[in-house]
Amino acid sequence: MSIQQTLQMILRQVKEGLHPSDLLDQIDELKDEQKKELFELLSDEEAALIIQEMEDFDRVSLLRLLTKHRASTILKEMAVDDATDLLGELSPEEAKELLSLIEEEAEEIKDLLKYPEDTAGGIMTTDFISLPEDIPVEEAIIRLREVAPEAEIIYYVYVVDSRTRLSGVLSLRDLIAAGDGTFLHEIMFRNVISVPADMDQEEVARVVARYDLLAVPVIDEERRLLGIITVDDILDVIEEEATEDIYRLAGAGEIEGVSILEAPILDLARKRLPWLIICLLGGLLSGSVVGAFSATLQSIVVLAAFIPVIMDMGGNVATQSSTVFVRGLATGEIGAGDARLYLYREVKTGLVMGLINGILIAVAAYLWQGLPILGLVVGMAMFFTISFAALIGTLVPIVFSHYGLDPALSAGPFVTTIKDVTGLLIYFYTASLFFKYLV
Amino acid sequence: MSIQQTLQMILRQVKEGLHPSDLLDQIDELKDEQKKELFELLSDEEAALIIQEMEDFDRVSLLRLLTKHRASTILKEMAVDDATDLLGELSPEEAKELLSLIEEEAEEIKDLLKYPEDTAGGIMTTDFISLPEDIPVEEAIIRLREVAPEAEIIYYVYVVDSRTRLSGVLSLRDLIAAGDGTFLHEIMFRNVISVPADMDQEEVARVVARYDLLAVPVIDEERRLLGIITVDDILDVIEEEATEDIYRLAGAGEIEGVSILEAPILDLARKRLPWLIICLLGGLLSGSVVGAFSATLQSIVVLAAFIPVIMDMGGNVATQSSTVFVRGLATGEIGAGDARLYLYREVKTGLVMGLINGILIAVAAYLWQGLPILGLVVGMAMFFTISFAALIGTLVPIVFSHYGLDPALSAGPFVTTIKDVTGLLIYFYTASLFFKYLV
Numbered sequence: 007m008s009i010q011q012t013l014q015m016i017l018r019q020v021k022e023g024l025h026p027s028d029l030l031d032q033i034d035e036l037k038d039e040q041k042k043e044l045f046e047l048l049s050d051e052e053a054a055l056i057i058q059e060m061e062d063f064d065r066v067s068l069l070r071l072l073t074k075h076r077a078s079t080i081l082k083e084m085a086v087d088d089a090t091d092l093l094g095e096l097s098p099e100e101a102k103e104l105l106s107l108i109e110e111e112a113e114e115i116k117d118l119l120k121y122p123e124d125t126a127g128g129i130m131t132t133d134f135i136s137l138p139e140d141i142p143v144e145e146a147i148i149r150l151r152e153v154a155p156e157a158e159i160i161y162y163v164y165v166v167d168s169r170t171r172l173s174g175v176l177s178l179r180d181l182i183a184a185g186d187g188t189f190l191h192e193i194m195f196r197n198v199i200s201v202p203a204d205m206d207q208e209e210v211a212r213v214v215a216r217y218d219l220l221a222v223p224v225i226d227e228e229r230r231l232l233g234i235i236t237v238d239d240i241l242d243v244i245e246e247e248a249t250e251d252i253y254r255l256a257g258a259g260e261i262e263g264v265s266i267l268e269a270p271i272l273d274l275a276r277k278r279l280p281w282l283i284i285c286l287l288g289g290l291l292s293g294s295v296v297g298a299f300s301a302t303l304q305s306i307v308v309l310a311a312f313i314p315v316i317m318d319m320g321g322n323v324a325t326q327s328s329t330v331f332v333r334g335l336a337t338g339e340i341g342a343g344d345a346r347l348y349l350y351r352e353v354k355t356g357l358v359m360g361l362i363n364g365i366l367i368a369v370a371a372y373l374w375q376g377l378p379i380l381g382l383v384v385g386m387a388m389f390f391t392i393s394f395a396a397l398i399g400t401l402v403p404i405v406f407s408h409y410g411l412d413p414a415l416s417a418g419p420f421v422t423t424i425k426d427v428t429g430l431l432i433y434f435y436t437a438s439l440f441f442k443y444l445v
Numbered sequence: 446m447s448i449q450q451t452l453q454m455i456l457r458q459v460k461e462g463l464h465p466s467d468l469l470d471q472i473d474e475l476k477d478e479q480k481k482e483l484f485e486l487l488s489d490e491e492a493a494l495i496i497q498e499m500e501d502f503d504r505v506s507l508l509r510l511l512t513k514h515r516a517s518t519i520l521k522e523m524a525v526d527d528a529t530d531l532l533g534e535l536s537p538e539e540a541k542e543l544l545s546l547i548e549e550e551a552e553e554i555k556d557l558l559k560y561p562e563d564t565a566g567g568i569m570t571t572d573f574i575s576l577p578e579d580i581p582v583e584e585a586i587i588r589l590r591e592v593a594p595e596a597e598i599i600y601y602v603y604v605v606d607s608r609t610r611l612s613g614v615l616s617l618r619d620l621i622a623a624g625d626g627t628f629l630h631e632i633m634f635r636n637v638i639s640v641p642a643d644m645d646q647e648e649v650a651r652v653v654a655r656y657d658l659l660a661v662p663v664i665d666e667e668r669r670l671l672g673i674i675t676v677d678d679i680l681d682v683i684e685e686e687a688t689e690d691i692y693r694l695a696g697a698g699e700i701e702g703v704s705i706l707e708a709p710i711l712d713l714a715r716k717r718l719p720w721l722i723i724c725l726l727g728g729l730l731s732g733s734v735v736g737a738f739s740a741t742l743q744s745i746v747v748l749a750a751f752i753p754v755i756m757d758m759g760g761n762v763a764t765q766s767s768t769v770f771v772r773g774l775a776t777g778e779i780g781a782g783d784a785r786l787y788l789y790r791e792v793k794t795g796l797v798m799g800l801i802n803g804i805l806i807a808v809a810a811y812l813w814q815g816l817p818i819l820g821l822v823v824g825m826a827m828f829f830t831i832s833f834a835a836l837i838g839t840l841v842p843i844v845f846s847h848y849g850l851d852p853a854l855s856a857g858p859f860v861t862t863i864k865d866v867t868g869l870l871i872y873f874y875t876a877s878l879f880f881k882y883l884v
Contacts, residue, residue, distance in 0.1 A: 024636075025636075025638070025656055027656060147621065150621055151622055161617070161618075161659070178600065178617050179600075182586065182589055182590055182617075197462065197463075197464075199464070211680075214680070215677070217464055217466060218677035219677075220600070220659060220676070237659070237677075238654070238657035238658075240680065241653070241654045241679065241680065242654070244680060244683050244684060244687075245654070245683060245687070245776055248691070249772055249776060252691055252768060253768065253772070255691065255694075255695065255768075256694065256764045256765055256767075256768035257761050257764060257765065266769060266773055266778060266779065266790075267778070267779065267783055267786060267790070271790060271793045271797060272797065275794050275797040275798050278762075278794075278798060279798065279801065281761065281765070282758065282761060282762065282798060282802055283802075283805070285757055285758055286754060286758060286802060286805060286806060288757060289753050289754025289755075289756075289758060290806075290813070292754070292757070293750040293751055293752070293754050294750065296749050296750045296753065297747070297749075300746045300747065300750070303742075304743065307742055307743040307746075308736070308739065310735050310736075310739065310742055310752070311732040311733065311739070312732055313732070313735065313749070313752050314731035314732045314734075314752070314756060314869065315729055315731070315732050316728075317753060317756055317757075318724050318727060318756075318862075318865065319724055319725060319728060321760065321861075322696050322721060322724045322857070322858065322861075323717075323721065325696060326695055326720070328695075329691060329692065329694075329695035330692070330695075330705060333688055333692070334705055337684055337688060339704075339705060339706070340706065347706060348705070348706060351705075351706070351713070355710050355713045355714050358710060358711065358714040359714050362714070362718065363721055363722075363725060366722070366725060367729075370725075374729070418761070419761065422757055422760075422761075423757075426753055430753065
């Protein structure tokens with residue numbers, strides 16, 4: 007299919023009401039020129055719906071293809087929170103120029119831009135419905151009918167007092183189930199779960215998941231209602247935070263923010279290099295341990311054959327310990343106060359695994375090399391290395407998190423280096439203790 | 446506070462309408478005897494609400510404290526999908542006995558138990574609202590008022606034809622915004638997004654996230670409506686699947702299903718051992734490479750000092766590659782057809798990173814040991830090891846996923862072993878090429 011045909015097909019599908027998410031792959035195939043043409047042919051509203059579904063890097067480059075005036079009319083049609091996100095990704099000059107063209111919604115967007123993007127304020131929208139507490143159900147339903155097309159979500163109706171402080175919440179279900187003539191304050195639920203504007207988005211996600219909410223209101227210090235966060239944005243937060251943790255745990259740092267299938271190779275390499283350099287220094291440090299024992303090694307060269315298994319096993323156990331701990335913290339399975347208990351249990355688990363694997367490798371080393379004392383040395387070293395790796399794999403993330411650093415960051419090169427240095431020290435020190443039986 | 450006081454406080458908070466999620470920590474502090482007492486004092490409905498929020502292992506053990514009759518009356522009050530999950534975790538005999546006591550809801554639960562628990566059918570609920578397409582809006586609203594307290598979610602109203610096949614959907618918002626006298630089939634949205642009962646839960650989550658749904662209907666082959674899946678359950682699925690991937694990527698296998706803060710230490714060790722045994726065998730294999738070059742090593746013992754850095758760097762790059770690829774597949778950032786493109790780009794990235802780190806380590810090795818040729822050997826080995834690690838780190842998960850295995854499983858011991866064996870082979874082979882310049 008030619009590019010022009012793809013363009014025509016996309017246009018037809020838009021008119022037929024295909025969900026914008028389903029158009030993105032096809033739009034991706036267009037060249038910049040056709041993208042520009044396509045978005046000139048779409049209405050502001052159609053364009054806004056599609057842009058809202060796009061990935062960050064795609065929509066920024068698309069917006070730059072359009073005239074400033076057109077970009078501003080599309081922005082006006084977007085949900086306030088999406089428009090704010092998009093403006094936040096542009097340069098300050100571009101954002102300022104576009105904001106000056108938007109008029110009406112500009113104030114709202116400017117207010118939202120003040121909040122850091124990974125906080126409750128940064129992901130909230132100001133398209134929500136609030137009603138005064140002293141009106142009856144039937145009036146509430148009439149008001150809802152008026153505002154329905156505007157508001158992002160009408161399944162929860164927030165109720166405010168005379169000073170616009172959040173005083174209660176009603177689900178649309180409560181409203182429909184209640185009899186006419188009932189006042190909102192009679193049927194509203196007063197224990198509204200809400201979050202402060204500066205709460206971290208990960209914590210907001212945990213609140214929404216814990217209470218099975220479809221949306222959560224965001225309030226200021228005086229309980230005034232600032233905005234709401236809807237569950238579809240929470241789905242994105244959970245996925246984003248899990249990806250961040252996964253990358254960090256793997257020592258892959260911050261590859262986010264670039265498209266891994268499209269970014270220039272040099273950019274991708276640059277994002278991963280800092281971790282590799284730390285790893286390189288750590289590897290040299292571990293190597294210096296081996297170097298320090300080079301006399302021992304030269305006399306008993308067979309010792310070198312067990313360096314990989316000592317390193318790998320220590321690595322696997324340390325990674326297991328860090329991973330289970332860091333993930334447990336993130337999902338809330340391990341509470342902030344449980345770190346000491348987890349550490350204690352992890353060390354015990356490490357001792358059990360160390361014992362079993364120590365015996366296994368001792369037997370294997372004896373069978374392989376025919377030297378019983380070598381089996382004893384390797385087995386003992388394995389026992390200590392694994393026990394120590396379980397300790398380090400938990401302790402380092404605990405220390406990181408104690409000092410306000412993300413514990414996931416510790417699991418890569420840092421834990422690797424410490425467990426390698428200790429594992430190799432234990433191994434060669436044990437070997438030198440039994441030196442005279444081995445040569 | 447004494448245990449008896451804790452029990453009284455929990456009771457008071459239940460009566461005051463505190464959200465059940467907020468009671469779990471306190472309930473956890475009770476001994477079995479008090480737990481039994483507490484749940485005897487609660488109403489069936491109160492007990493059901495609390496049990497619905499509990500973790501799997503907690504609620505199974507709680508249910509076993511109660512009499513069969515009491516357990517069945519509580520189960521009746523639970524949402525059908527939660528009751529089904531709970532019964533699925535019991536032994537078949539226990540489940541059968543409880544089902545025989547439940548009567549009414551038993552058929553629904555039995556039907557739901559047929560679906561594997563990680564599929565759409567396994568996580569759906571049958572508490573949903575469907576209305577015939579040929580009734581007017583005002584009649585629809587009356588019917589909704591009648592069923593509102595029963596149904597799990599009423600924000601979407603599913604519309605069915607005369608043969609109960611799903612024909613459209615209406616949001617409650619559409620219904621409220623429409624004028625009286627309008628028939629449902631006139632205003633309903635016909636392109637309903639639905640999922641088949643056997644779709645994997647991870648894929649269901651992706652559908653819900655993609656289209657920003659609050660619920661998705663589950664249908665059979667004839668498009669008959671079987672149930673719905675609500676977004677709060679999708680939040681759990683996304684978190685569960687991310688945890689599974691994180692554990693597998695770390696070579697920590699299946700630690701799920703046990704409470705990491707409560708399970709017996711031996712159980713925890715047993716869950717992690719299979720991975721460690723594979724790692725042990727892999728480590729010995731890598732060691733045999735070192736063993737094969739022991740003559741070279743004995744002549745040039747300084748070579749051993751670079752074994753750790755070669756292994757660690759290969760490991761870090763391979764882990765980065767596997768992690769980014771596996772996570773990209775899971776989030777959909779990398780489509781099924783993009784594997785080849787990703788592999789190609791990853792190898793190029795590996796070459797760049799290999800070149801940079803090869804030069805760095807060459808200089809470091811030269812400065813450390815004062816041997817220019819050693820620098821050359823280590824640098825070349827590093828270049829090839831990193832490039833190869835990027836290739837293996839991507840290729841192995843691709844092969845796993847090609848044969849229907851979870852690619853996340855490959856990233857632990859398998860990739861580690863292959864990159865160690867190849868990395869060490871490359872290193873010692875390069876060294877033996879330059880043997881005469883090094884001794």
